[in-house]
Amino acid sequence: MALLELQNVHTYYGKIHALKGISMTVEKGEIVTLIGSNGAGKSTTLRTISGLLKPRQGQVLFNGKRIDTLPPHEIVKLGIAQSPEGRRIFPRLTVLENLEMGAFLYNTRSPEYQADLDRVLTLFPRLRERVSQKGGTLSGGEQQMLAIGRALMTRPQVLLLDEPSMGLAPVLVEQIFEIIQTINQQGTTVLLVEQNALQALSIAHRGYVLQSGEIVLEDTAANLRDNEMVQKAYLGLE
Amino acid sequence: MAVDATVAPTTARRSLGEVLGVVFGPVGQLLAFIVGSAVSLALIVVVLAFILSPTQPDIMQRVVIILPQVIIDGLVRGFLFATIALGYTMVYGVLEFINFAHGEIFMIGGVVGATVSFLLVSTGTLESIPPLVFVLLVILVAMAFCGMLAVTVERVAYRPLRGAPRLVPLISAIGMSLILQDLARLVMTSTPLGFNARYQTPNFGQPIQLFTMQLGDRSVPVILSPRDLIFIVAATIMLVVLNYVVNATKLGKAIRATAQDMPTASLMGIDVNRIVALTFLIGGALGGAAGALFGLRIGTVNPYMGLIPGLKAFTAAVLGGIGNITGAMVGGVVLGFLEAFVAAYLSIFTAGNFSGAAYADVAAFSILILLLIFRPSGLLGEATTQKV
């Protein structure tokens, strides 16, 4: 049984049919990437998994149980965290308070919380220096680290990452992808949405290609990298 | 040990100093505005008196002698608006929606207080309970009742409309406001309370004479009535507690997170509907307490007494920068002082042509309109301090 599974999911924004029957699986321990061009429906897929959007048809299963009827906070409680598109840091809370919100479900006086906090601040040392700075005053890269760190504070089994490399300098992109790999090796399953298909495919085990709300390709990351259509459309190779 | 050392500075447990900082920072700001408005308005009236003194030799004396009393009056009015304004601003901060029924929650706080008082009178126990116990009793009952009522109103009249165009919940709030008025009227006129319900209290004792203003041949005692004192003390305690809850507790931070970004707050495992309910609970409880204290001060309550204080408190919230908690308190205090000064001095400066009491509202609102034209984001604006 897959850890996370989407079965024929249709999601709408009013009359706009954004997801037209998506089916995909994420196995425990994997990094799975979802690539596709602007407006393909990648963020919509993640929002549907997190419960921010309700599919009009189809199901989302987590550990074999339906979750598409649950509100977002219940889904977080089950173990699915998301670092959303555009980071969505709470601008007027400090870095530490943002992380504390990630641990909203847990006792923030417990040693476990301290351990989580230490883990996140070890992954992102730059955040440690800025714990009492307001989230809104962080640089884009720092906000991205905070968004990922905050999601980790929810103790997820699956981490949904929506374009973690967007707007970052190449060195930082490199670094963020290394950290994602580290997080995965530490035992968290990752579903990674990326425009930067080359980077994504280099760390992922498997991938799906999304086009206008439909999955047009699925394969191992290595095969996708060699796929002619993927090379043309997403890797900028001729 | 080494690990502990690195973790220590980032611990979520704040030191006492930090907690005092986040709680009393806003309160200090409020204090600055209290002193600032009192001093600047006092300066204005003194300068005006000086300008007019060639034609009216005794005007300076008449102005200065009542000054301390006007400042006390301004403080009481200001705290009244501040406690009500918090309900508007917190709800606005979280939902970006103006809960026009909040003035009625305030009114019902008064009615609840009067009802408690009525029950005590009719059982003959009113005179036998200590005044402080009485005050605590009416405040707590009004807070509990109005807090629950505000939560119910949200659940019934606003939550089903979330996501609808902005005007829709606004209309629902206006409807709710009329319904609450008429319900209160129905209950009051069909019970011994009556339309104008008396709000009896135990004997709070003599007014406290702070000092005597001595100017030339005039001498005027500066008086603080026990009811005013109760109001000021109770409002101060509520404001400090609110600042503690919002700034230093995890739930308070969740309220702020929800206000800043509701979908993302839900991705943190925060049940945003519960946070919205909590916001209404706090705002309703504060409004109810303000109503119970207000009724106790003026001695009678009626179903329509929420309208004007509600509107003024809303204005205070906008004045301070709506959505901003410190702003609501500051806006309330500034508005209270403006009103008190206009009420006391307008007739003196217009040689009795305009009664200050009658024109206080007009004058205060005119000044506010001017302020808002030049500072549309309110006194504290967007960026300066904590929005919710």
Ligand SMILES: Nc1ncnc2c1ncn2[C@@H]1O[C@H](COP(=O)(O)OP(=O)(O)OP(=O)(O)O)[C@@H](O)[C@H]1O
């Ligand atoms: N709030 C919304 N209201 C209406 N339509 C929306 C909304 N959000 C997204 N859409 C539409 O749904 C489709 C999928 O959008 P989505 O944000 O999922 O794309 P994406 O693959 O994440 O794109 P990008 O790479 O640009 O982030 C697009 O056509 C978009 O215009």
Ligand SMILES: [Mg+2]
């Ligand atoms: Mg997207």
